[in-house]
Amino acid sequence: MMKNIILIFSAVIALGVAYWLISPLFITRTVNEEIPFESADVAQDGFGEDSADQQKDAPSQEILQGNFEGRAGHSASGTVKIIEAEGKKYVRFESDFKITNGPDLFVHFGKDGKYAAGALLGALKGNEGSQNYEIPSEMDISNFDEVWVWCRAFSVPFGVCFQC
Known part of the structure; x- marks a missing residue:
């Protein structure tokens, strides 16, 4: 009786792990985030109302741009930018970004053909x-020249943008 319980429990765990590893290949997750904007101060007239120069959004400043390439048999394409907005820096994947889905995917910086686990x-x-x-303010982006999508579950790259 105890063997059957252990066997059933093991099978449930194995099925759960298999689903976690395989299901991303059949699931597409589409994101549509806006570009961060910098809001200017709102000027007010003498009546407490916004002036004709109501709140203006200044576009972000592009620092670098590149394109994704697939790695390790995975497909990846699209534009990657490093931008500055709201006094912060961001890595931005544009709307043309597509990559093979997988389990446990993370975005990292890299340098000289290697992803940096600490970045x-x-x-x-x-x-x-x-x-x-x-991009965390304490991270010096001049130390990196690549953006990676890395699968931690299998320790393999899915895509990279060189000279980003």
Whole structure:
């Protein structure tokens, strides 16, 4: 009786792990994040109302741009930009971004053809569409020249943008 319980429990765990590893290949997650904007101060006239120069949004400043390439048999394409807005820097994947979905995907910086495990920007939000990843203020982007999408579950790259 105890063997049957252990066998059933093991099968449930194995099925759960298999689903977690395989299901991303059949699921598309599309993201549509806006470009971060910098809001100017709102000028007010003598009556407490906004003047004709109501709140203006200044567009972000593009620092670098590149394109994704697939790695390790995975498909990846689309535009990657490093932008500055609201006094912060971001890695931005544009709306043409597409990558093979997979388990445990994360966005990292890299250098000289190698991803940097310590330069984590966050979990991949979706495998298609525009998305922003804030670069921590203490991270010096001049130390890196690549943006990677890395699968931690299998320790393999899914895509890379060189000279970003």
